[in-house]
Every structure is written in structure tokens, then in C-alpha cells.
Amino acid sequence: MIPVMTDQCDVSPIYTSNIVVVVLSQHEGYHAAHAKLLKDKIIEETLAFDQNLPKFVLTHEEHLNGSWTYFPLIPILCSRFPKAEWFLFCSDNTAIKFQELVKLLDNYNASKEYWLGHALYDKDPTIIHHFADQPKKLKYPNVASGFAISNTLMKLLNNRLKIHGVPETDFSIDASYEFANYIFNKGNGTRLTHVPEFCGFFTANCVTYPKGFHACTNSVSRGKIYVAVKTYDANHQSRIPIISKTWLKHVKNYGLFSNVEDKKLKNVIVVPNTKLGHCAKTYAILQHVDKILQSQRIDWLVIADDDTIFSIARLTRLLTCYNPNNPVALGERYGFRVIHNDGYEYLTGGAGLVLSAPLVHRIVKSAACKCPRSTTPDDMFIFGICLNKVGVRPTHSPLFHQARPIDYSMDYLSSQEPVSFHKFWMIDPIQVYEQWFKEADYMLQSTWQHTEL
Numbered sequence: 001m002i003p004v005m006t007d008q009c010d011v012s013p014i015y016t017s018n019i020v021v022v023v024l025s026q027h028e029g030y031h032a033a034h035a036k037l038l039k040d041k042i043i044e045e046t047l048a049f050d051q052n053l054p055k056f057v058l059t060h061e062e063h064l065n066g067s068w069t070y071f072p073l074i075p076i077l078c079s080r081f082p083k084a085e086w087f088l089f090c091s092d093n094t095a096i097k098f099q100e101l102v103k104l105l106d107n108y109n110a111s112k113e114y115w116l117g118h119a120l121y122d123k124d125p126t127i128i129h130h131f132a133d134q135p136k137k138l139k140y141p142n143v144a145s146g147f148a149i150s151n152t153l154m155k156l157l158n159n160r161l162k163i164h165g166v167p168e169t170d171f172s173i174d175a176s177y178e179f180a181n182y183i184f185n186k187g188n189g190t191r192l193t194h195v196p197e198f199c200g201f202f203t204a205n206c207v208t209y210p211k212g213f214h215a216c217t218n219s220v221s222r223g224k225i226y227v228a229v230k231t232y233d234a235n236h237q238s239r240i241p242i243i244s245k246t247w248l249k250h251v252k253n254y255g256l257f258s259n260v261e262d263k264k265l266k267n268v269i270v271v272p273n274t275k276l277g278h279c280a281k282t283y284a285i286l287q288h289v290d291k292i293l294q295s296q297r298i299d300w301l302v303i304a305d306d307d308t309i310f311s312i313a314r315l316t317r318l319l320t321c322y323n324p325n326n327p328v329a330l331g332e333r334y335g336f337r338v339i340h341n342d343g344y345e346y347l348t349g350g351a352g353l354v355l356s357a358p359l360v361h362r363i364v365k366s367a368a369c370k371c372p373r374s375t376t377p378d379d380m381f382i383f384g385i386c387l388n389k390v391g392v393r394p395t396h397s398p399l400f401h402q403a404r405p406i407d408y409s410m411d412y413l414s415s416q417e418p419v420s421f422h423k424f425w426m427i428d429p430i431q432v433y434e435q436w437f438k439e440a441d442y443m444l445q446s447t448w449q450h451t452e453l
């Protein structure tokens with residue numbers, strides 16, 4: 001073997017073996033494969049320079065709940081790697097130039113409380129951050145760009161967790177923000193240091209950046225997707241025309257699940273109405289659609305609110321990466337008391353979510369999935385508690401969004417290609433569709449016309 005000489009061999013005091021790479025990975029096949037790919041690539045790159053490899057933690061391999069909220073990882077990382085200098089957290093889609101990262105970290109003293117990454121901040125208070133009224137002060141990391149925590153800060157956090165415990169809040173919504181809030185308030189006021197080489201999107205000087213999404217095969221045929229829209233009579237004339245004019249017109253198979261028939265609308269299916277929670281309504285939708293999926297050999301059920309805004313083109317590309325023969329539940333993951341380890345994770349309904357046909361069937365056949373009350377929150381029960389009981393973990397995609405574009409940092413949104421947004425409140429939904437999704441949908445429309453005629 002010929003050793004590769006580099007100018008940093010004799011100067012770098014950081015040993016790569018003192019870096020722990022923590023990939024926030026998921027069990028689902030596509031995501032697990034990407035996490036493994038990232039690990040293998042770093043190993044390959046490192047071996048060209050150095051026989052000392054970094055350490056790796058792929059969080060889905062740990063016997064742990066809610067590792068995506070970071071809190072449960074801290075004590076484990078501290079006890080397993082007491083001598084590590086840096087902990088690099090990243091997603092399965094983070095690209096890392098590892099040798100350059102080692103050089104970069106060398107500019108910072110790991111004996112100090114450092115937290116390095118790509119900083120985001122809010123212009124205005126936002127629902128996804130519990131309307132915190134000090135938004136400008138709090139920087140939080142773009143997790144797809146990766147972030148590094150020094151050994152000293154990690155130990156401090158571990159001690160604070162022992163003394164103060166995790167935050168009291170029940171809901172985990174934007175884990176990176178909530179973690180930043182904890183570090184700022186409980187970690188001696190430590191703030192995230194914005195390091196430009198931790199990029200929001202690729203440019204020449206980047207050391208890390210989020211990889212763009214690439215479809216795994218040709219896009220899924222629209223005939224393989226059924227969309228169930230949850231609505232009721234008061235929205236028939238206000239919201240349904242808007243979604244019909246924008247994204248729903250690209251959908252081949254759909255049902256508008258409402259409390260009453262409406263002669264002016266196509267495809268209305270009447271289900272029992274619920275004023276709150278909607279568990280009974282969503283359960284009735286699953287029962288109804290299960291039969292359609294079976295008889296028409298449709299692979300995927302998409303459930304949306306009547307104020308969810310989608311790009312169907314991006315959705316059909318995204319679904320190419322998931323196997324419809326497996327029990328798949330895909331959407332935006334929230335947590336209820338996961339940081340206290342007595343709760344569960346669930347897919348939040350407004351963002352829209354996708355279930356594979358075998359999973360829909362499994363849910364309607366399981367006694368454990370019957371709604372406790374008709375007004376139980378449908379997403380928390382069916383796409384949380386019930387999924388748990390039928391042995392399926394929700395798969396998180398950061399491309400689904402429970403809130404409006406203005407509720408997110410622009411810097412974050414420009415680092416990805418969103419698939420959905422939610423809520424018509426104080427925005428023009430047509431304009432949101434046109435700004436974010438129209439071009440993508442129209443580009444795919446020409447393909448649809450060729451392949452599906």
C-alpha cells in the first residue's frame with residue numbers, strides 16, 4: 001500500500017478517530033441504504049489518507065426511541081465515546097467532504113463549548129416554533145447541512161440533562177430548533193456558530209451540503225396513486241375549487257370525502273362527519289379506499305386536507321424510492337412525548353401523508369386501530385399509536401410541510417424541493433402553488449401525456 005502524502009499529515013492534531021459521525025438514519029430501506037452509503041463513502045475517503053477511521057453511529061441501529069430529537073442520544077454518545085473531540089450530526093442526505101471537514105474542525109478548540117453548522121433563524125414568530133417571541137436571537141441548524149458539537153459542549157449538555165431533564169414540552173415539531181433552544185437556555189448560552197462551509201446548497205467551497213433528491217426510477221404512474229381529500233360542506237365552494245384548479249387536476253384517482261353529497265362536485269364520497277379530531281372520518285376513508293386499492297390494484301393512498309397544497313409531480317418522483325409492497329407510511333414526523341420516552345411519533349395530517357396499499361389493509365384489519373372516540377385526533381392515533389401497534393414506523397420526509405412557506409426559514413426551504421405545504425390562512429394558496437409547484441407539475445405533465453395516453 002502506498003501512503004498518500006498530504007500537507008496536513010504532520011500538522012493536524014485532530015485524529016479522525018476522535019470524530020464521531022452520527023447519522024440520523026431511519027429503518028425504511030431507502031433511508032437506511034442512504035445512511036450506509038454515506039458511511040461507506042467516508043470510510044473510503046478516509047482510508048486513502050489515514051488508517052484511523054472516524055466512529056459511526058447510525059441512529060436506526062440503536063435500541064432507542066426518538067433519536068431524531070437528539071436528547072436521547074446525548075447520554076449514549078457521552079458514555080460510549082468519552083474521548084471523542086467532535087460529534088458530527090447529519091441526515092442520510094448530507095454530503096460530506098470528510099478530509100476537508102477534519103481540517104475545518106481543526107480551526108476550533110474542542111475543549112471549548114463549540115457548536116458549528118449552517119445557521120437558520122426566523123424573521124417572525126412562527127407556529128412551528130411555538131410562536132417564540134425572541135426569534136431573531138435564536139439560531140438553529142439546518143440538519144441536512146450537518147452540525148458539529150465539541151466534546152466539552154456535549155459533556156455540559158449531558159450534565160444539564162442529568163440535572164434538569166429534558167424540556168417539559170409534550171410535542172416535538174422541529175427538533176433542530178427545539179434542541180437549539182435547549183442548548184441556548186441550558187448550555188451556558190451557547191449559540192450556534194455559523195460556518196459558511198456548512199452549506200445550505202452546493203457551491204465550490206462547501207465542506208458539507210444537503211444532496212438534492214433524485215428519483216430512484218422513472219416517476220410512479222399517476223394511475224398507481226389514489227388521493228383522498230378530507231373536506232366538508234362548508235368548504236365545498238371555498239377550498240375545493242382552489243385545489244381543483246391547482247394540484248388536484250393532475251390527479252387521476254381521487255375522492256372528496258365529505259359529510260354531504262354535492263351535485264356541483266365530482267367524486268364526492270359521503271362519510272360520517274366529525275367536528276373535531278376526525279378519527280372516525282379518517283378511519284372510514286381507510287375502510288372505503290382499502291377496497292378501491294385492492295380492486296383497482298392501486299399502490300398508494302395519499303391523504304390530504306382540503307387546504308393541503310401539493311406538487312403531484314414531485315410526489316410521483318418521491319414515491320419511486322419506496323416499495324409499495326412493504327408497509328410504508330410516509331410524511332412529516334412529529335413526536336408526542338417521545339423525548340420523555342413514554343409517547344410516540346406520528347405523521348402530522350395537514351402536511352399530507354402517503355400509505356402503501358398493504359399498510360392500509362393492515363390498519364383496517366387490526367382491532368388495535370379502531371378509534372377510541374370518533375373525535376380522537378386522527379393523525380396522532382391512526383398515524384401514530386395505531387402504526388406502532390401494527391409494527392410500522394412512520395418514515396419521515398423533510399419534503400412534507402405542515403405549515404405555510406412563510407412559516408419556514410427561506411434559507412431552509414431553498415435547500416430542498418418541497419412536496420407539500422398546508423393551510424390557506426392569510427396567504428393566497430394559488431400563489432403558493434404557482435410559486436413553489438406549478439413549474440414542476442407542468443414539466444411532468446408532458447411526460448404524462450406521452451406515457452399514459
Ligand SMILES: *[C@@H]1O[C@H](CO)[C@@H](O)[C@H](O)[C@H]1NC(C)=O
Binds near residue numbers: 063064341343
Ligand atoms: C420504545 O417505545 C416503546 C413504546 O412505544 C416501548 O415499548 C419500548 O420499550 C421503548 N424502547 C426503549 C429502548 O426505550
Ligand SMILES: *[C@@H]1O[C@H](CO)[C@@H](O)[C@H](O)[C@H]1NC(C)=O
Binds near residue numbers: 109110112
Ligand atoms: C483550548 O482550550 C483550552 C481550554 O479553554 C485551553 O486550555 C487550551 O490551551 C486551548 N488549546 C489551544 C490549542 O488553544
Ligand SMILES: *[C@@H]1O[C@H](CO)[C@@H](O)[C@H](O)[C@H]1NC(C)=O
Binds near residue numbers: 156
Ligand atoms: C457554565 O456556567 C456555569 C454558571 O454560569 C459555570 O459554573 C460553569 O463552569 C459553566 N460551564 C462550563 C463548561 O463552562
